[in-house]
Amino acid sequence: MKSEIQLTFENCKRENRPALLTYTVASDPNKKKSLQIINSIARYADIIELGFPHSTPVGDGGQIQTSSNRAIKNGFKMRDSFQIANKFKKNYKNKPVILMGYYNMIYQYGENRFLKDCKKSGVSGIICVDLPWPENKDFAKKCKKKSINFIQLLAPTTTKDRMKKIIKDSHDMVYYISMLSTTGGKLKVSPRKILENYKKIKRMNSKKNLVIGFGITEKTIKSLKSADGLVVGSLLCKTITNSLKMRQNPVTKLDKVVYNLKKKII
Amino acid sequence: MSLKIKKGIPLIDQHDKNGMWGGKFGGNFVPETLKKPIEDLEKLFSKLRKDQSFIKERDYYFENYVGTPTPLIKLDNLTDHLGGAQLWAKVVSENPGTAHKVYACIVHCLIAKRAGKRYVCTDTGAGMQGKNLAMVAKKFGLRAKIFMGVRDLVRQKKNVDVMKKYGAEVVPVTSGSQTLVDAVSESMRYWVANCQDVHMVIGSTVGPSIFVKISGYSTSQISRELKVQLIEEFGEIPNKLKLLNCVGGGSSAYGFWSEFIDYDKKHVSLIGVEAGGSKKSKLHAAPLSNNSKLGVLHGAKAYCIQNNDGQIGETESLSSGLDYPSVSPLHCFLKDTGRAEYTSATDEEALNAYKLVSKLENISPSLEPSHAFATAISLAPKLSKDTILCIDSCGHSLKDSDIIKEKLGFYTE
Numbered sequence: 001m002k003s004e005i006q007l008t009f010e011n012c013k014r015e016n017r018p019a020l021l022t023y024t025v026a027s028d029p030n031k032k033k034s035l036q037i038i039n040s041i042a043r044y045a046d047i048i049e050l051g052f053p054h055s056t057p058v059g060d061g062g063q064i065q066t067s068s069n070r071a072i073k074n075g076f077k078m079r080d081s082f083q084i085a086n087k088f089k090k091n092y093k094n095k096p097v098i099l100m101g102y103y104n105m106i107y108q109y110g111e112n113r114f115l116k117d118c119k120k121s122g123v124s125g126i127i128c129v130d131l132p133w134p135e136n137k138d139f140a141k142k143c144k145k146k147s148i149n150f151i152q153l154l155a156p157t158t159t160k161d162r163m164k165k166i167i168k169d170s171h172d173m174v175y176y177i178s179m180l181s182t183t184g185g186k187l188k189v190s191p192r193k194i195l196e197n198y199k200k201i202k203r204m205n206s207k208k209n210l211v212i213g214f215g216i217t218e219k220t221i222k223s224l225k226s227a228d229g230l231v232v233g234s235l236l237c238k239t240i241t242n243s244l245k246m247r248q249n250p251v252t253k254l255d256k257v258v259y260n261l262k263k264k265i266i
Numbered sequence: 267m268s269l270k271i272k273k274g275i276p277l278i279d280q281h282d283k284n285g286m287w288g289g290k291f292g293g294n295f296v297p298e299t300l301k302k303p304i305e306d307l308e309k310l311f312s313k314l315r316k317d318q319s320f321i322k323e324r325d326y327y328f329e330n331y332v333g334t335p336t337p338l339i340k341l342d343n344l345t346d347h348l349g350g351a352q353l354w355a356k357v358v359s360e361n362p363g364t365a366h367k368v369y370a371c372i373v374h375c376l377i378a379k380r381a382g383k384r385y386v387c388t389d390t391g392a393g394m395q396g397k398n399l400a401m402v403a404k405k406f407g408l409r410a411k412i413f414m415g416v417r418d419l420v421r422q423k424k425n426v427d428v429m430k431k432y433g434a435e436v437v438p439v440t441s442g443s444q445t446l447v448d449a450v451s452e453s454m455r456y457w458v459a460n461c462q463d464v465h466m467v468i469g470s471t472v473g474p475s476i477f478v479k480i481s482g483y484s485t486s487q488i489s490r491e492l493k494v495q496l497i498e499e500f501g502e503i504p505n506k507l508k509l510l511n512c513v514g515g516g517s518s519a520y521g522f523w524s525e526f527i528d529y530d531k532k533h534v535s536l537i538g539v540e541a542g543g544s545k546k547s548k549l550h551a552a553p554l555s556n557n558s559k560l561g562v563l564h565g566a567k568a569y570c571i572q573n574n575d576g577q578i579g580e581t582e583s584l585s586s587g588l589d590y591p592s593v594s595p596l597h598c599f600l601k602d603t604g605r606a607e608y609t610s611a612t613d614e615e616a617l618n619a620y621k622l623v624s625k626l627e628n629i630s631p632s633l634e635p636s637h638a639f640a641t642a643i644s645l646a647p648k649l650s651k652d653t654i655l656c657i658d659s660c661g662h663s664l665k666d667s668d669i670i671k672e673k674l675g676f677y678t679e
Contacts, residue, residue, distance in 0.1 A: 054576070055577040055578045056442070058454045058455060058565075059299075059458060061455070062441075065441055069441075072577060076575075077575055078575050102562075102576075103295055104561050104562040104563065104570075104572070104578075105575065105576040105577075107576065108561065108572070108575060108576035130297055130562070130565070131295060132297070132298045132301050135293065135294065155299035155301075157298075157299050157303065157462075159302060162301070162302075177298065180299060180459055180460065180462065181459045182458050185459060
């Protein structure tokens with residue numbers, strides 16, 4: 001049986017557009033609002049990435065750090081990510097939710113218990129920032145057994161040989177990090193160059209759905225629209241931060257931002 | 267499976283193919299972007315270790331720049347005062363960088379040069395790492411970027427001034443607790459974004475396994491010297507020898523002990539002293555002596571102060587250099603195999619130890635080694651006169667003069 005993630009990409013392909021993936025942090029700015037946010041932006045987003053915030057996110061820049069700290073300060077607990085996902089799935093039965101975060105959180109929760117709760121709450125995939133290949137081999141296998149997508153990451157520094165091995169062990173979706181940067185960095189590589197790398201990876205296995213993330217904003221998204229999918233994260237976290245500063249409702253603000261992003265790629 | 271240390275092989279090399287010690291500690295839990303730079307560094311380091319010209323160069327700088335060996339001295343007055351075991355100190359701080367950090371900074375800069383990198387970056391807590399890297403980088407014509415928590419910038423200002431004097435760029439870190447843990451995170455982030463031009467240095471035996479190895483490889487110089495000095499002094503390795511060292515990340519302790527790990531623990535016992543924090547507070551920076559759970563931080567699996575969810579816990583110590591929630595995988599391994607034992611000393615005990623040692627002796631340990639002195643002072647009276655307590659005085663107190671003045675009302679160098 002095809003996974004929800006696979007079906008989503010196929011659907012987008014039929015519509016001749018990339019999938020739009022949004023990343024927001026669970027419980028940012030609080031549990032209730034973060035659910036409202038994803039409920040609202042899911043009208044435009046194809047796949048919802050929900051971050052479980054960590055206190056020491058070494059791969060993330062300032063925007064996601066701020067969101068993560070806010071969520072933790074507001075009492076985030078690991079079980080909240082499952083509850084948020086579960087409630088979301090009641091409204092959007094077929095829209096995939098991907099949980100994303102750092103390995104220590106999964107490790108402390110217990111890998112098996114984590115996967116069991118993913119399954120129960122309708123989570124379709126997992127991205128673990130600091131569990132690279134081959135360290136992730138065992139966990140990725142466990143995910144596959146549970147029909148949960150373990151999403152492998154590729155970076156501009158990943159060698160061709162290594163890419164081949166990683167792609168071989170990947171499931172339906174692979175995530176290409178556009179540039180050498182933490183999340184939220186300014187796009188310092190030309191979209192043309194990014195797409196060149198993207199195509200090289202696609203040539204290794206055209207069946208894998210390859211998404212591009214890092215540095216994607218309202219300004220850059222259009223130039224990358226030939227990809228299978230595009231991930232926007234830091235921009236959304238920043239929007240939440242700014243709307244809180246301005247005492248505006250982050251839900252309506254984010255709704256507008258994601259609507260505009262979507263408009264640029266259809 | 268019970269963990270076991272192999273004899274005749276340096277502990278830094280006793281890891282498996284995943285960079286894990288005892289299959290349990292260490293590893294490389296890093297973002298994908300860093301896998302290649304780490305692999306490159308692993309290859310280069312393993313090549314350089316066998317390269318005679320590299321070793322010659324390293325030894326040249328150790329001898330002529332650090333000035334080896336650093337002195338091993340008997341603390342006669344302190345010994346008389348306490349009435350029990352003999353107290354000795356290896357005054358590692360007697361070098362131009364006033365701390366053991368100088369060894370790894372030299373090795374890292376030599377590696378950076380061979381890798382063709384022009385920039386180096388690092389984290390610093392007490393500022394000793396920052397100061398040493400700034401100093402050594404300048405000597406080798408490299409540009410240094412030092413990440414330091416804002417809280418530490420204030421409390422260790424003296425070292426910050428020195429870093430700037432050597433032309434390093436000091437980057438204030440405002441995230442999280444604004445201490446060492448955040449400085450390490452920020453330095454790693456900087457490396458993620460600039461790994462093609464920058465060589466990252468981690469200030470202790472923590473982080474992805476290659477950094478644990480390079481750090482331990484470098485500080486091992488301390489115990490190579492100590493072994494020779496003890497034999498010169500006693501004609502042999504004394505029968506009842508206890509080596510005491512403070513443990514934050516654990517690079518000085520590993521370096522102080524590495525040559526002695528193969529000895530029976532009844533012959534040479536290894537005692538690590540962590541930062542117990544203030545007597546009045548529940549917070550500390552002592553994951554080993556408080557049985558903290560195994561966790562993943564900065565690329566390595568190790569015992570780590572954290573909550574049930576896996577969020578890294580807040581730490582507290584008067585000594586910035588020990589103020590880190592996790593600890594080297596090497597020390598986790600030494601603890602679980604029973605080869606070393608770990609205890610902690612409070613801020614107050616460390617301060618009192620500083621006061622007594624600097625009053626009675628002509629040395630002035632910083633707050634970090636003062637933790638080890640505190641434990642030595644409490645142990646000595648209970649031990650026989652033929653027991654040798656040797657303490658690694660791995661940092662000089664000058665950087666702490668403001669804190670000491672505030673707490674004790676005076677500071678004399």
